[in-house]
Amino acid sequence: MSRAGGKLLVLALLMLASATLCLFVGPVSDPDWQIITRLRLPRVLLAILVGFGLAGAGAVLQGVLRNPLADPFILGTSSAAAAGVMIASLLGLRHFSALYSMALIFALFSIFLVFRIARTAGKTPVQTLILAGVILSLFFNAVVFVFFSLFFKEEYATLFFLLGTLTQGEPVRIAVSGAIILVGLAVTIALSRELNLLTQGEEAAQHLGLDVETAKKILFAAASAMVAASVAVAGMIGFVGLIVPHMMRMTLGADHRVLIPASALGGAVFLILADALGRSLVPPLEIPVGALTAVLGSPYFIFLLRRRQQAGEF
Amino acid sequence: MLKIENVGFSYPSGFRLEEIDLEVTTGSFLALIGPNGCGKSTLVKLMSRLLPPSTGKVLLEGRELASYSTRELARRMAVIPSENHFEFPFPVSEIVAMGRYPFLGRLERVSTSDKQLVRRALRLTGTEQFAQRPISELSSGERQRVLMARAVAQQPQLLILDEPNAHLDIKHQISIFRLLQKLNQEQGVTIVVVLHDLSMTAAFCQRVAVMAEGRLILEGEPREVITASMIRRVYGAEVAVERTSDGVPLLSYRPDGGS
Numbered sequence: 001m002s003r004a005g006g007k008l009l010v011l012a013l014l015m016l017a018s019a020t021l022c023l024f025v026g027p028v029s030d031p032d033w034q035i036i037t038r039l040r041l042p043r044v045l046l047a048i049l050v051g052f053g054l055a056g057a058g059a060v061l062q063g064v065l066r067n068p069l070a071d072p073f074i075l076g077t078s079s080a081a082a083a084g085v086m087i088a089s090l091l092g093l094r095h096f097s098a099l100y101s102m103a104l105i106f107a108l109f110s111i112f113l114v115f116r117i118a119r120t121a122g123k124t125p126v127q128t129l130i131l132a133g134v135i136l137s138l139f140f141n142a143v144v145f146v147f148f149s150l151f152f153k154e155e156y157a158t159l160f161f162l163l164g165t166l167t168q169g170e171p172v173r174i175a176v177s178g179a180i181i182l183v184g185l186a187v188t189i190a191l192s193r194e195l196n197l198l199t200q201g202e203e204a205a206q207h208l209g210l211d212v213e214t215a216k217k218i219l220f221a222a223a224s225a226m227v228a229a230s231v232a233v234a235g236m237i238g239f240v241g242l243i244v245p246h247m248m249r250m251t252l253g254a255d256h257r258v259l260i261p262a263s264a265l266g267g268a269v270f271l272i273l274a275d276a277l278g279r280s281l282v283p284p285l286e287i288p289v290g291a292l293t294a295v296l297g298s299p300y301f302i303f304l305l306r307r308r309q310q311a312g313e314f
Numbered sequence: 315m316l317k318i319e320n321v322g323f324s325y326p327s328g329f330r331l332e333e334i335d336l337e338v339t340t341g342s343f344l345a346l347i348g349p350n351g352c353g354k355s356t357l358v359k360l361m362s363r364l365l366p367p368s369t370g371k372v373l374l375e376g377r378e379l380a381s382y383s384t385r386e387l388a389r390r391m392a393v394i395p396s397e398n399h400f401e402f403p404f405p406v407s408e409i410v411a412m413g414r415y416p417f418l419g420r421l422e423r424v425s426t427s428d429k430q431l432v433r434r435a436l437r438l439t440g441t442e443q444f445a446q447r448p449i450s451e452l453s454s455g456e457r458q459r460v461l462m463a464r465a466v467a468q469q470p471q472l473l474i475l476d477e478p479n480a481h482l483d484i485k486h487q488i489s490i491f492r493l494l495q496k497l498n499q500e501q502g503v504t505i506v507v508v509l510h511d512l513s514m515t516a517a518f519c520q521r522v523a524v525m526a527e528g529r530l531i532l533e534g535e536p537r538e539v540i541t542a543s544m545i546r547r548v549y550g551a552e553v554a555v556e557r558t559s560d561g562v563p564l565l566s567y568r569p570d571g572g573s
Contacts, residue, residue, distance in 0.1 A: 066401045193415070200412065201398070206384060208388055211384050253403065254402035254404045
């Protein structure tokens with residue numbers, strides 16, 4: 001087996017180990033079979049899938065935008081997908097296909113917008129990209145909160161959804177989101193060589209024989225679909241798509257043929273552990289996993305930003 | 315090899331390229347010179363299909379450039395742009411191997427002969443000693459050579475370079491040009507290079523095309539084209555042009571501005 005294959009296998013085993021372990025972690029210290037299979041198993045499964053989706057999408061966005069600070073949460077993609085979900089339920093579109101379609105349309109729209117706003121002279125500089133992302137997230141968050149305060153009665157569940165949680169995974173939604181995320185991931189893994197070319201710059205990629213516009217469209221669509229499917233089932237869980245691909249790139253290198261599967265597996269491990277932490281820190285209360293990842297992720301983001309400034313890359 | 319017929323292009327800002335006619339014959343080594351903002355880089359973009367001409371046409375081996383697929387074009391033409399940013403720590407050998415991309419099928423893996431071509435490209439450009447290092451750690455001169463290696467791995471019939479000398483010291487400038495000369499003479503690669511250094515142009519290139527204000531105004535051998543009067547007229551600069559013993563033009567500058 002190749003070295004990269006070995007490393008991915010280690011990550012996969014790590015994921016299985018943490019998944020198994022976390023089935024036995026929670027406010028009930030001596031859980032019976034019911035708690036494990038009905039409550040914790042779906043959560044761990046959801047953590048794996050959403051971890052795949054968010055970290056995989058993060059790796060793709062960082063590659064296409066040639067920017068290691070890109071993340072679905074920071075770019076406003078997650079907020080947009082959440083706004084889509086809220087608007088769908090407000091319009092009475094309770095069927096999950098409507099909900100997912102709205103999440104996807106909003107996610108795609110926001111990536112298109114952020115790309116258009118941030119792009120100057122064929123490049124997407126870090127500052128403008130982040131600014132555009134922050135402004136778009138503020139906007140979509142505001143949309144969500146307006147609808148929330150005006151129309152929603154089930155405040156607690158909705159609030160948890162906005163903060164990001166793995167507790168609301170009905171089996172149908174886990175299945176639908178899982179299918180979308182796995183297909184999205186398969187597409188991006190199949191295009192990882194193209195993604196490698198794109199990181200060399202769009203013009204360079206074109207000179208090397210890549211149909212840049214088509215590749216970008218497919219990759220953006222796949223990333224949006226993964227984010228939308230994750231948000232539709234688990235709300236806005238931030239920074240997974242930033243921290244995990246970045247750490248994987250530092251340890252395993254920039255080659256997307258390894259980086260994307262590694263980020264997916266790493267994202268699963270990260271979310272399983274974060275969720276287990278959230279439900280065992282202050283039993284019997286729970287901290288939503290999205291609040292935890294934001295508390296962990298924001299300092300990490302600032303650390304990355306500072307390091308780039310010191311390296312003179314601004 | 316490459317034929318530019320009555321090509322025009324206009325930017326929304328109003329800058330225009332007009333009535334460009336130029337033939338780059340197979341096996342030639344052509345420099346494209348001219349003052350800043352004269353349209354050299356735009357012409358390079360038209361030659362490499364990053365921009366479509368608004369009038370006229372560009373032909374590669376008799377076929378219109380627009381009729382090639384991106385992949386077909388990359389099998390014939392390699393381009394080294396003037397600006398490069400390496401955001402991610404790819405190992406040098408991976409970057410050079412990207413030169414084989416246009417020859418690979420979907421999901422096809424890099425073959426033994428591809429690997430040999432990559433090794434050969436590393437050797438030719440003197441980049442093999444840092445083949446396993448991340449590109450993000452290399453100096454700009456080393457990066458330029460890595461990009462040359464990637465272009466060599468692409469086995470192009472035509473190689474286009476936009477100011478390969480920017481940010482390079484004199485030693486690295488010479489080594490890049492020796493390599494271009496070798497590719498041109500030993501492998502028959504046709505070369506088009508945008509340059510600012512007129513002495514370098516005179517020393518290495520067989521032909522030189524001069525642009526000014528969006529037009530191609532002169533084309534010929536360096537010893538005919540590079541003269542004090544051309545430089546005064548095109549660049550508005552006063553320099554003396556001397557000749558080496560074998561007649562190659564050599565620029566000399568006077569600090570007092572006279573000549």
